[in-house]
Amino acid sequence: MIINMSVIPGGKAGKVGKISVKLRDKVNTDDILVQVETGKGNKAIKATAPGIITKILCEEGKEILSKEAMFELEPLDNTSDNNIVESNTVNKENTKSEIKKIETELLIIGAGPGGYVAAIYAAKKGKKVIIIEKEALGGTCLNVGCIPTKALVKSSEVCHTMKNSQLFGIKTTGEIQVDMKKVISQKNEVVNKLVSGVDYLMQKNKITVIKGNASFISPNQVSVEAADKYLINAKDIIIATGSKISKINIEGIDLPFVMNSTTALASNDLPKSITIIGGGVIGMEFAFIYRNLGVDVTVVEFMDRLLTMVDKEISKEIESIAKENGIKIFTSSKVKKIQKANNNQAIITFENANGELLLISDKVLSAIGREPNLDNLNIEKANIIMNTNKKGISVDSKMRTNIPHIYAIGDVTNIIQLAHVASHGGITAVNNIIGDESEMDYSAVPNVIFTNPEISSVGLNEEDCKKMNIDFTTSKFNYRSNGKALTMNESKGFIKLIKENNTNKLVGASIIGVEASSLISTITLAISKGLTDEDIRETIFAHPTTSEIIHEAALGLSLGALHE
Numbered sequence: 001m002i003i004n005m006s007v008i009p010g011g012k013a014g015k016v017g018k019i020s021v022k023l024r025d026k027v028n029t030d031d032i033l034v035q036v037e038t039g040k041g042n043k044a045i046k047a048t049a050p051g052i053i054t055k056i057l058c059e060e061g062k063e064i065l066s067k068e069a070m071f072e073l074e075p076l077d078n079t080s081d082n083n084i085v086e087s088n089t090v091n092k093e094n095t096k097s098e099i100k101k102i103e104t105e106l107l108i109i110g111a112g113p114g115g116y117v118a119a120i121y122a123a124k125k126g127k128k129v130i131i132i133e134k135e136a137l138g139g140t141c142l143n144v145g146c147i148p149t150k151a152l153v154k155s156s157e158v159c160h161t162m163k164n165s166q167l168f169g170i171k172t173t174g175e176i177q178v179d180m181k182k183v184i185s186q187k188n189e190v191v192n193k194l195v196s197g198v199d200y201l202m203q204k205n206k207i208t209v210i211k212g213n214a215s216f217i218s219p220n221q222v223s224v225e226a227a228d229k230y231l232i233n234a235k236d237i238i239i240a241t242g243s244k245i246s247k248i249n250i251e252g253i254d255l256p257f258v259m260n261s262t263t264a265l266a267s268n269d270l271p272k273s274i275t276i277i278g279g280g281v282i283g284m285e286f287a288f289i290y291r292n293l294g295v296d297v298t299v300v301e302f303m304d305r306l307l308t309m310v311d312k313e314i315s316k317e318i319e320s321i322a323k324e325n326g327i328k329i330f331t332s333s334k335v336k337k338i339q340k341a342n343n344n345q346a347i348i349t350f351e352n353a354n355g356e357l358l359l360i361s362d363k364v365l366s367a368i369g370r371e372p373n374l375d376n377l378n379i380e381k382a383n384i385i386m387n388t389n390k391k392g393i394s395v396d397s398k399m400r401t402n403i404p405h406i407y408a409i410g411d412v413t414n415i416i417q418l419a420h421v422a423s424h425g426g427i428t429a430v431n432n433i434i435g436d437e438s439e440m441d442y443s444a445v446p447n448v449i450f451t452n453p454e455i456s457s458v459g460l461n462e463e464d465c466k467k468m469n470i471d472f473t474t475s476k477f478n479y480r481s482n483g484k485a486l487t488m489n490e491s492k493g494f495i496k497l498i499k500e501n502n503t504n505k506l507v508g509a510s511i512i513g514v515e516a517s518s519l520i521s522t523i524t525l526a527i528s529k530g531l532t533d534e535d536i537r538e539t540i541f542a543h544p545t546t547s548e549i550i551h552e553a554a555l556g557l558s559l560g561a562l563h564e
């Protein structure tokens with residue numbers, strides 16, 4: 001649909017003023033798109049229907065003639081692809097609201113990386129899809145998880161690099177200052193861009209998005225409380241409601257200076273000091289973010305080591321690097337209570353083998369983990385059962401719950417809390433819904449931790465192999481022997497490759513060091529395709545790149561590394 005300039009009195013040209021929309025913006029009828037100066041004053045050109053701006057044909061400051069094309073708009077009709085069977089009006093406490101009864105082929109609850117990816121994939125496979133989201137599109141990952149934390153990681157790395165720029169022969173004059181408000185607004189900009197990108201993808205794939213909280217009425221029917229009330233009947237349903245921050249029962253946890261990952265990501269204040277409860281992935285990523293921004297950081301971890309899910313040697317290495325960077329670490333330590341000092345600082349009491357100890361800091365970050373989000377979902381009305389430890393929805397390898405037409409994916413299953421696992425689970429569920437049998441395989445799931453340096457792993461580690469009685473060989477290669485890493489002044493860390501001796505197939509890898517997040521993809525591909533150490537040895541890796549550490553470690557599994 002083309003939106004034209006209206007008739008300009010006197011037939012003269014007008015001048016295009018401020019254009020209020022961007023390409024791919026969603027607009028409603030009567031939204032102002034642009035102001036045009038004419039001899040008779042300003043004229044607002046408005047959208048004539050709800051839709052997406054697909055072309056902007058005018059330019060600010062340029063002349064425009066009567067009836068000249070200004071915008072191209074792709075009209076939207078959100079519910080056109082789904083069948084609104086009936087519409088009732090209910091009277092509840094004297095307020096009238098619509099009950100809309102809709103039927104669809106596939107209903108997805110939750111628009112995080114599990115739900116929205118499943119929706120796009122299913123739509124591309126020809127399904128009529130409705131997705132329900134009670135908060136923002138993109139879920140935890142885009143709004144308060146993966147993406148915002150990585151935006152903060154980037155700001156903190158810039159700060160770290162600037163502080164060390166002399167090493168590279170670059171001098172800075174004056175003090176390096178952190179503008180935390182700008183750090184957060186930069187993060188918000190990235191988040192908003194990605195969330196509106198998901199919105200655009202929903203429109204593009206003709207997926208109906210309903211904003212509101214979904215609850216099961218029965219195994220086939222879900223109600224949604226929004227501005228209108230919806231009753232949706234679906235042939236197949238995917239639950240992708242994700243996870244929420246776990247509550248911990250510590251005295252003082254609700255004091256105002258105690259943050260969680262979500263509130264920390266929104267805080268414009270950079271504390272001088274912080275105590276982080278929990279040395280897991282979220283806790284350690286924040287520890288390095290804050291430390292690189294100049295904060296005095298202490299981590300208190302209940303277990304005997306940091307990042308218990310990674311290879312023990314890597315855990316030790318990151319602890320030693322953290323300490324070298326000035327992060328104070330207490331492992332095997334339990335936080336007992338948090339109190340407010342007279343000067344409004346936090347007093348944290350914790351206990352370990354040395355008895356009861358106190359810490360004082362401006363802020364506290366509770367990073368003790370996340371649990372499946374089943375709030376208001378009423379899964380019992382659909383007779384869906386939980387897994388044995390009751391900590392997630394029980395699913396089989398096809399992501400199917402005990403109810404054959406209901407699937408569950410991502411964090412709500414509590415199998416592996418990672419965005420890419422949620423997305424892959426979504427694709428697996430859709431494949432099974434459309435009759436292309438497929439199963440989740442967790443043997444090659446990459447896991448990345450954005451500390452400084454980064455950590456990544458895939459497949460098995462040494463401890464796993466021992467527990468599984470696998471006959472294995474490991475090979476380690478250090479970053480200090482890699483030319484590219486040295487040019488980057490990033491000589492810390494190593495790669496560890498593991499092969500199964502019977503087959504010579506690679507079964508696992510762990511990396512700590514620069515670019516570990518990208519390097520792990522090569523090994524993930526190798527493991528998932530059953531490649532051997534010889535396959536890697538015979539592959540040519542570009543020089544000088546950090547990827548050469550993979551080649552060297554593969555050589556180390558038989559002949560021996562060439563550069564060590």
Ligand SMILES: Cc1cc2nc3c(=O)[nH]c(=O)nc-3n(C[C@H](O)[C@H](O)[C@H](O)COP(=O)(O)OP(=O)(O)OC[C@H]3O[C@@H](n4cnc5c(N)ncnc54)[C@H](O)[C@@H]3O)c2cc1C
Pocket residue numbers: 109110111112113114115132133134135136137138139140141142144145146147149212213214215240241242243261282373375376377409410411412416417418419420422
């Ligand atoms: C600080 C932090 C950093 C992280 N960093 C990474 C990382 O670097 N890499 C990585 O892979 N993972 C990371 N994660 C984990 C990642 O965010 C999750 O694994 C991922 O978001 C799970 O996706 P999901 O689709 O299962 O659920 P979610 O992303 O949680 O989405 C679920 C959605 O469902 C909606 N919902 C819930 N209940 C209802 C209902 N009843 N009706 C309607 N809507 C509902 C929620 O509002 C939410 O939008 C991080 C998490 C956190 C907290």
